[in-house]
Amino acid sequence: MKTNPFKPTAGKTPPVLVGRQSVLDDFKFALMDGVGAPGRLRYVTGPRGVGKTVMLNALGDYAKSLGWVVVDQTAEPGFTAGIIQALRDGGGNKTMEAITLPSASVTTPIPGVEASVQLGAVELRRREKAYNLRQAIGGKLDTMDESNQGVLVTLDEVQKTSIEEIRSLAIGIQHLIREDRNVAFVFAGLPSMVEEVINDKVITFLRRAEKDHLGSVDLQEIWMSFERTIAQYGKNADYQVLNELALATNGYPFMIQLVGYWAWRYSDVNGHDDVITAEDAEQGIRRAKLKLGDMVHAPAFDGLSAMAKDYLLAMSQDDGPSSTSEIAARIERSPQYASVYRAQLIEEDIIESTGYGYVDFKIPYLRDYLKEHAAHHQMKMTLQKMMEEGNPMGADGNDM
Ligand SMILES: Nc1ncnc2c1ncn2[C@@H]1O[C@H](COP(=O)(O)OP(=O)(O)OP(=O)(O)O)[C@@H](O)[C@H]1O
Ligand SMILES: [Mg+2]
Incomplete structure (x- = not known):
């Protein structure tokens, strides 16, 4: 089996430092x-x-x-x-x-x-x-x-x-x-x-x-780095497969390693010693998105204040850019109050302004992750708020 060149590990030097x-x-x-x-x-x-x-x-x-x-x-x-x-x-x-x-x-x-x-x-x-x-x-x-x-x-x-x-x-x-x-x-x-x-x-x-x-990396540079790295380590991927891989990264550096690693891994699993096929790429991309949730979305989200989390969860109800006044209404706050959290999330590079009165997610796939995990996060936050109010499991001492 050929060595997988991709390194989806925090702090690990990638085979090519793309776009820097x-x-x-x-x-x-x-x-x-x-x-x-x-x-x-x-x-x-x-x-x-x-x-x-x-x-x-x-x-x-x-x-x-x-x-x-x-x-x-x-x-x-x-x-x-x-x-x-x-x-x-x-x-x-x-x-x-x-x-x-x-x-x-x-x-x-x-x-x-x-x-x-x-x-x-x-x-x-x-x-x-x-x-x-x-x-x-x-x-x-x-x-x-x-x-x-x-x-x-x-x-x-x-x-x-x-x-x-x-x-x-x-x-x-x-x-x-x-x-x-x-x-x-x-x-x-x-x-x-x-x-x-x-x-x-x-x-x-x-x-x-x-x-x-540091921000996202040019897709063309990512495409070329995939081509070069994959060939250098002894496999081959055609033009269309390289397109799929590059597009799936959304320009996000961690995703370059995750997509590369899992596409390579599935090609091994599927017995393709010399090539990454379209099917390997598709399976790899699916897996990479799941991993991104554990490795990036979860820690990034957990580190935020409860209000910032509310804001993001409210945004995740949309399928594209969110109206800031609509978000304020969803979280039942004044637009002024909501704008404080909007500013924080923008500073933190998690969301970006996409025109007057609109914001969108900046970290790729965060919307999908939140849609999928909204119920879980809501529950955790409710518990967190109850704890903060010094009333862990309900006043009657019922420990569920
Ligand atoms: N320019 C790049 N080209 C290719 N891969 C990269 C690039 N930058 C980072 N990576 C890969 O992305 C992953 C994350 O990188 P790194 O741990 O340096 O991020 P970070 O900004 O320090 O994250 P954190 O805020 O969690 O500490 C690693 O697997 C690394 O190899
Ligand atoms: Mg770091």
């Missing part, structure tokens, strides 16, 4: 342009499954190919310590010892850390962390040929809950840039999450970051 050459080129220029190039501070955003994580990987791979040291972290508690640890593991350097600043009110001899009575404990800890990061990255750079190579830090799944550590990292990076060190920083997250971080009141430095807003 311009982002890669931008970043290449930024690294070539030398210290201080604006594109060295950037962020990648877009909806679930659009390819943020694999883009961070691709940028990291490119930097590595130039001899850069790349540290990849996810913005979970303790990630700053993780960065320091990673730099230490990748070749020890004694300047990387973490320091602990006195928590009280003395002036410290450490440059950049002007602790004073005015500084609160939080502020002090933030600067201490920033200082340690700066030392760790700077120390690493000292061991390198800094005229050619630098340190790239990537931070995935940025979110508000990690804001304190992100502030420290931002301060650290800001200092390094100011000192003309050879550094780059790229972070990624869902639109609302990165926006919160960018618009932080305490640290404004990240507002200067360049934005890569």
Whole structure:
């Protein structure tokens, strides 16, 4: 059996990164342009499954190919310590010892850390962390040929809950840039999450970051990548089959891998060792849509507020673009109230405006998924609301 080249797994590098050459080129220029190039501070955003994580990987791979040291972290508690640890593991350097600043009110001899009575404990800890990061990255750079190579830090799944550590990292990076060190920083997250971080009141430095807003990919490029990948791994698919596969993705990156993977898989199952037939493709596409529900629609939907969910469920009653005033009526809210949720869903790349007073789904097949699961989600939400009102299973204590 021939190896299936498609990788429908979150964060897994696909056989071909379709339609993202311009982002890669931008970043290449930024690294070539030398210290201080604006594109060295950037962020990648877009909806679930659009390819943020694999883009961070691709940028990291490119930097590595130039001899850069790349540290990849996810913005979970303790990630700053993780960065320091990673730099230490990748070749020890004694300047990387973490320091602990006195928590009280003395002036410290450490440059950049002007602790004073005015500084609160939080502020002090933030600067201490920033200082340690700066030392760790700077120390690493000292061991390198800094005229050619630098340190790239990537931070995935940025979110508000990690804001304190992100502030420290931002301060650290800001200092390094100011000192003309050879550094780059790229972070990624869902639109609302990165926006919160960018618009932080305490640290404004990240507002200067360049934005890569990832969206859907050109169908023609997808068509060509299917053709090339399938042939390269030893099967054949005719023009019409390639059309079906490409169309079924709707330009959505995760769907490229799902459709490719399942079409390939069904061709194996159906005993077609050298070819993907129209029937294999059809079965694969059906399966890919189901998988998209589990892997993208369900987590994207679950992460929303109850009102946003109501809004989407109301939209899913339509078969095409929905009238916003009609949606407001369906969820029994004023148009003003409904528009708050509409704006949130647009920012989150889940729906889009399709003309005055109309919205439509932006994530492919989400409508079908919601139609199919509406009853289930309604029930879950009713339970959720009952729980929130402190009345789990009805006041009479009947546990069903
Ligand atoms: N440009 C692309 N071409 C082909 N496949 C891609 C592309 N971008 C992403 N993929 C594939 O889509 C899937 C999802 O990618 P990834 O995990 O990077 O998305 P994400 O934006 O990080 O999602 P999440 O918000 O859930 O973290 C992976 O299987 C990946 O291989
Ligand atoms: Mg990701």
